[in-house]
Amino acid sequence: MAVKQKVVECVDPATTEVRLQLLLRALQGTPRDGLHRDKVCVDIVVSLGLCQIPSDLLEFKQFISDLNRVEGILKQECANAELMYATLRALYNEISDASKVLSPAMSIVLQLIDIDAIPSAVKWILNSGYSDQSLERALLNLCTWLTKWTYTSNLGPLVLSFMQGLEADQHFDILLEVTLATIEPLFMLLILPDSRKSVGPVVLYMLSKVQNSPDAFHKIIPCVQHVITSLEKENSDTSRDYIHKIVRLCAALMEHFPGYTALYGKLKPVLQPYFPMENYKELLHCKSWADINSTVSIRSSLGKVGLTNLGNTCYMNSVLQALFMTKLFRNEVLLMDKITMPLFHNLQDLFVLLQHSQKCTLSPNDILHLARPPGFQLGHQHDSSEFLGYLLDVLHEQERTVSEESLQQPTTSNGSGMNLANTIVQQSFGGKTMTVSTCDHCGRRSERSDNFRELQLSFPNNSENHSVTSLLHYYLQPEKLCGDNQYHCDKCKGLTDGERVTHIIETPRRLILTLKHFGYDSVSQQKTKLLHRVKLEDYIQLGEINYELYAAVVHCGSSVDSGHYYTFAKDNEDWYKFNDCLVLKTTAMQLCELKPPETPYILFYRSQDSEEPDNLQRTRLSQRLQSVLNKDTTEFESEKRKRPSRVYNTRQSRGNDDPPPPGCGGGGFTNSSSNMYVC
Known part of the structure; x- marks a missing residue:
């Protein structure tokens, strides 16, 4: 043989x-x-x-x-x-x-x-x-x-x-990508003596070199207290040495990336007992990886702009990039001319800069403060789907309120009607379902129609082979109402067994699908992540309409409370990967070949019955947005003059x-x- x-x-x-x-x-x-x-x-x-x-x-x-x-x-x-x-x-x-x-x-x-x-x-x-x-x-x-x-x-x-x-x-892009993906677990391994010798130099190298963005530093901040406490308990020569190195590096990075008061407010008490009096800034005197904020080559070659991570805000950045790559929605936002809508105006500013700015990265700080959902804490990781839903809700309500005030029409009690249908959010993403419930005892049928802006797709318990199409079929198949989930029949005056089925009666122009990878474990009483692999189809069908995939928000990690979000999105025939401040060219194959713990979470599909619009020309922008661009150009030129010209290949x-x-x-x-x- x-x-x-x-x-x-x-x-x-x-x-x-x-x-x-x-x-x-x-x-x-x-x-x-x-x-x-x-x-x-x-x-x-x-x-x-x-x-x-x-x-x-x-x-x-x-x-x-x-x-x-x-x-x-x-x-x-x-x-x-x-x-x-x-x-x-x-x-x-x-x-x-x-x-x-x-x-x-x-x-x-x-x-x-x-x-x-x-x-x-x-x-x-x-x-x-x-x-x-x-x-x-x-x-x-x-x-x-x-x-x-x-x-x-x-x-x-x-x-x-x-x-x-x-x-x-x-190859600064590769180094940044891998650092963001692995810095947290590598940093946590500093608590183990056997790992520290090999992992420690890598961690210190990563953190000292990423001086262009606070993303990597902010990812390890929630872990610092646990690591320092563990090293202190060990009380060895190497553990004391690494406490010294960690504290000095954190002190230097806090000064290097100022302005994150809430985030650093929790870190400073941890560092205070060991806080260095001098020389801690020397750790950042090494040659850093390229400051991509100071180069124009990435923007000019790819035509895309990244978003600065403001402290575990990848959940927001990934959603904003996906919405920006939804040209139908983007153009309508840019053309909106109604006043007294602060979030709309800030989203307009961000979209116009993402499309026309010469900078490589932009800060979405204004969006964060206006669209941060209740319960979302600064500096903490949160759910991108929850953020997306809240953002669209606020945009929709702001426009509807302004429309009703201008037309002097009262709000309808069920939130439906002309104003609802005419908002930009509803025109772009809105569809309608009809839920039919049938009583097994008397045969009575009840119907309820609902507007939706996304469909949340659950995973069946008895299957391991998943695709977007199979999850859609599962969502639309009849559901037995029995046991603890019985149906309340008005005719029978009580709970009975029955059946419920959902039909799509109006399809959206842009379809958002959320794959419910996150569930609740009743034993641990915590949110958990389902590490299912899902086959992503370039084309799916909903009713009689064919849809084409154009964007996906991906979650990398095994827990809902940790990990990282980034976005794949298509522009014409080219695919891009938006990872906070870093934007890279990629392929659809790389998206489709992702394996857990990297899982597509929010999918965006374009109806093939709805024509994809061209990018909005600058000449069609309002005078206010023209002024925003002029100011940005002035800032860019001023920054460029202050820094030496560096173009990296x-x-x-x-x-x-x-x-x-x-x-x-x-x-x-x-x-x-x-x-x-x-x-």
């Missing part, structure tokens, strides 16, 4: 223990010859990526023992440069594949590289002609492993060297010729029981 066949067979069993043992058996029974050695190394790498880490302590110890034996075989096979090259190439190809979720056990391949040779290995990767998407995925995988696995001593140094190499090549071309592989050797495993898997 060929080597490849033997190794592939070992990935079929359900358990990791059997998988690794069969892998070892296959490898130990395989004759070594020049024709097969490169295949052996590649197959070992691929197989390691499929090995899940056992949670049971005894099984974990056996797992580590088996990994030691696999590592020994790898060292034998990679005795020359060519085989090392093939092995590292296989590792990189796996970790840069967005379609795969890989085990951190694969990181043991890094132990074959001398720690002094890690910079050479990184340089080899960066000069091998890989795409930016590939580099970002690889770094994200490595950082994710770093949050879960303390066994590979070379992993932390490799991550740090990889990021330094990307910085040298001016963040999409450098690379040759495809393979350079010599880096040196190898050294760095085997230790058998210390202190190295454990971080759950």
Whole structure:
């Protein structure tokens, strides 16, 4: 039997223990010859990526023992440069594949590289002609492993060297993306002595380098007290050293990003007992990643503008970008000329600047203060769907109130009628449902019509294969009313069994679907996230109308109270990823290939019966909005004159010729029981 066949067979069993043992058996029974050695190394790498880490302590110890034996075989096979090259190439190809979720056990391949040779290995990767998407995925995988696995001593140094190499090549967009995605769990690992040695330098590097935006710093603020308290209890030389470093860095960053009084008000008492008297600003004297606020190249090349995170406000930024990319809604907002509507005016200002400003980022501070829902606290993470609903409600009510005052018409009791239908929000997103309830006992039917601006789609309990279409069908299928959910029949004068079904009787021009990934756990009495994967269709059908997907708000994280929101949106045929201040070109495939804990949360579809309008020309803007743009241009030109001109090439071309592989050797495993898997 060929080597490849033997190794592939070992990935079929359900358990990791059997998988690794069969892998070892296959490898130990395989004759070594020049024709097969490169295949052996590649197959070992691929197989390691499929090995899940056992949670049971005894099984974990056996797992580590088996990994030691696999590592020994790898060292034998990679005795020359060519085989090392093939092995590292296989590792990189796996970790840069967005379609795969890989085990951190694969990181043991890094132990074959001398720690002094890690910079050479990184340089080899960066000069091998890989795409930016590939580099970002690889770094994200490595950082994710770093949050879960303390066994590979070379992993932390490799991550740090990889990021330094990307910085040298001016891949600031990749560094910012990965930092925002991983800074929280990495920071929390500072409480563990086994993790601190490898994770600590990476965390300090990330926080000191992101000087263009407070996003990364603000993400770790809720964790600072817990980390410092844990380090204080440990009371070791390294824990005291990291308390000192964390406090100095937080003090420097608070001064570097002023104006967040509410957020910093909770942080300062935590830092006060250790607050440095001097020299803490030196931590930010290093060369930072590119200040994207000072460059015009990103705006001119992509034509899109980011939004500053004002302290865990990604839930708001993601929604605002999705609404801005809804051209039908955007144009109507920009053309609105009625007065006494503060939120509308501020949304107009934001939209006109997102479309025409030369700046790379804008602050949505005014929107935050006018449209922050009751109960939403500054500096805290909140639900983007709740924010969207509240924002649309306020816009709708403001316009309806002004219309009624101008027409001197009273508000209808049920909130329906001419004024409701004529608001910009309702014209853009409004539809109507008819709910029909039928009594099983007497057959009486009752009907109720409701206006809607979004449909909230639940997940059925008895299915694992989900798509947007299947969730829509589930929403519209008849529901049995029985048990605790009986129907109150007016004719029978009481609760009876029955059936309820919802029909869409008026379809919206722009359809908003919220996938209800967040539920309530009655045992823990907390909100939880359902980590379902949903197939996203480019086109769906609602009634007789076909809809095309054009935007999606994504939640990254395993909890409703943490994680991060960002937006994918389509403009003509191009897709963009809006991640707070960072805007990147992307593809629909990247959206469709997301896997939990990254889950599409709010989907925006365009009716194909409703024509997509062109961008509103500047000549059609009101005099007030022209003045807003003139002021913004003046500010931009003034800022540009104050700063040195810096244009960074963040999409450098690379040759495809393979350079010599880096040196190898050294760095085997230790058998210390202190190295454990971080759950």
